[in-house]
Amino acid sequence: MVYQPAAGARDLLPLDVAQKRWIEDKLQQVFHRWGYHRIITSTLERMDTLMAGEAIQRQMVIQLQNSEDEELGLRPELTASIARAVVTRMANLRHPQRLYYNANVFRRIWENRHNRQQEFYQAGVELLGVGGLLANAEVLLLAGNCLTALGLQDWHLILGEAGITRSLLDAFPINLRAKVRSAIAHLDRITIDTLPLTDELRERARIMLDLRGNSADVLQKVSSLNLDAEQQEAVNNLKSLVELLESGGKFPIILDLSLIQTIDYYTGLVFEIVNNTDSQARVLGRGGRYDQLLGLYHPQGENIPGIGFVLNIEDLYQVLLSTQQLPQETPASDWLVVPENPAAHSAAFAYAQKLRESPDLVRVELDLGSTDRATIKQYARDRSIAQIAWIKADGSPIIEKVSQ
Ligand SMILES: N[C@@H](Cc1c[nH]c[nH+]1)C(=O)O
Numbered sequence: 001m002v003y004q005p006a007a008g009a010r011d012l013l014p015l016d017v018a019q020k021r022w023i024e025d026k027l028q029q030v031f032h033r034w035g036y037h038r039i040i041t042s043t044l045e046r047m048d049t050l051m052a053g054e055a056i057q058r059q060m061v062i063q064l065q066n067s068e069d070e071e072l073g074l075r076p077e078l079t080a081s082i083a084r085a086v087v088t089r090m091a092n093l094r095h096p097q098r099l100y101y102n103a104n105v106f107r108r109i110w111e112n113r114h115n116r117q118q119e120f121y122q123a124g125v126e127l128l129g130v131g132g133l134l135a136n137a138e139v140l141l142l143a144g145n146c147l148t149a150l151g152l153q154d155w156h157l158i159l160g161e162a163g164i165t166r167s168l169l170d171a172f173p174i175n176l177r178a179k180v181r182s183a184i185a186h187l188d189r190i191t192i193d194t195l196p197l198t199d200e201l202r203e204r205a206r207i208m209l210d211l212r213g214n215s216a217d218v219l220q221k222v223s224s225l226n227l228d229a230e231q232q233e234a235v236n237n238l239k240s241l242v243e244l245l246e247s248g249g250k251f252p253i254i255l256d257l258s259l260i261q262t263i264d265y266y267t268g269l270v271f272e273i274v275n276n277t278d279s280q281a282r283v284l285g286r287g288g289r290y291d292q293l294l295g296l297y298h299p300q301g302e303n304i305p306g307i308g309f310v311l312n313i314e315d316l317y318q319v320l321l322s323t324q325q326l327p328q329e330t331p332a333s334d335w336l337v338v339p340e341n342p343a344a345h346s347a348a349f350a351y352a353q354k355l356r357e358s359p360d361l362v363r364v365e366l367d368l369g370s371t372d373r374a375t376i377k378q379y380a381r382d383r384s385i386a387q388i389a390w391i392k393a394d395g396s397p398i399i400e401k402v403s404q
Pocket residue numbers: 076077078079124125126263286287288289307308309310
């Protein structure tokens with residue numbers, strides 16, 4: 001019998017890990033530079049935490065049952081867990097809280113009716129306790145900074161506003177709203193043409209489908225929809241945000257007021273970070289503002305605003321593969337320490353340890369009993385190890401450079 005990983009699960013071998021770490025280290029440096037602190041929440045959550053507010057579909061979650069008959073699930077994302085942790089465990093801390101994470105998530109993917117369980121890696125941030133223009137701008141500029149730090153240039157941001165989109169949908173009869181929402185989310189014009197809508201509503205749905213493009217055009221089109229005062233204010237806020245982002249230099253934005261996310265806790269800004277170098281656009285990350293999510297976990301129901309995003313490590317990896325930046329090999333050891341005979345074993349361990357204690361990272365491995373010098377040298381060449389230290393029983397070394 002050959003043991004395989006579970007369907008949809010994947011092992012990461014040392015080179016995969018080195019490449020993943022390269023991406024994560026770059027992102028972590030950016031998060032630190034913006035004053036964000038890492039939070040680690042549990043992989044396992046109670047289903048009622050994950051499902052609070054029904055923002056997450058139950059079929060997305062891989063569920064487990066524990067002995068107390070508590071329904072548990074593997075987190076499909078981290079924002080809900082962080083919201084829970086912050087209101088229950090960090091209630092006395094001052095706002096804003098700037099948090100980041102780098103973690104695995106599990107999502108049940110339904111493909112061709114087979115259910116494939118999948119594990120993904122995400123790195124993301126949540127900025128909690130402040131709303132408004134500056135907080136929104138910080139999170140978007142931080143996302144942009146992450147991409148620049150990874151050396152990615154060919155990306156853009158698709159920016160929507162869940163509050164406006166939702167209130168524009170309110171004009172549709174309740175029994176058709178979900179269908180209109182899903183048709184707009186999937187840019188499905190045929191459904192819009194065939195649903196039993198009045199001419200006026202059908203026209204409205206068509207305009208909503210077209211609320212995508214450069215910001216000036218979209219803002220102009222949305223004004224033709226007879227906005228109420230609240231919607232108008234949201235549009236004005238969006239306009240100020242776009243102006244602020246664009247005033248600092250190139251910040252590629254497409255406004256899309258038909259942008260609807262599958263996760264439904266968003267109350268304001270929503271966005272996707274899309275890469276355009278692949279033949280087909282690839283979503284590298286997504287996020288948005290969720291000003292009612294923390295209230296669901298708060299003992300007194302107090303609302304605390306929040307905004308954040310995640311970047312999908314696998315998607316970043318796919319895009320970075322073509323840029324030649326990722327490490328192509330696991331790092332070679334700097335030294336091979338070889339005891340010349342059994343009496344030198346202890347001295348060889350001691351010498352290797354001294355080398356390891358150098359203030360710079362020095363990688364040192366010990367030869368574990370090869371029989372002849374030629375094999376040892378060949379091993380060092382094969383592994384790109386630069387130096388061999390031959391250790392005698394009295395501890396004295398002979399250093400040999402290995403020609404590669
Ligand atoms: N947790 C969301 C992304 C997000 C982070 N913060 C806000 N939104 C996701 O996995 O899609």
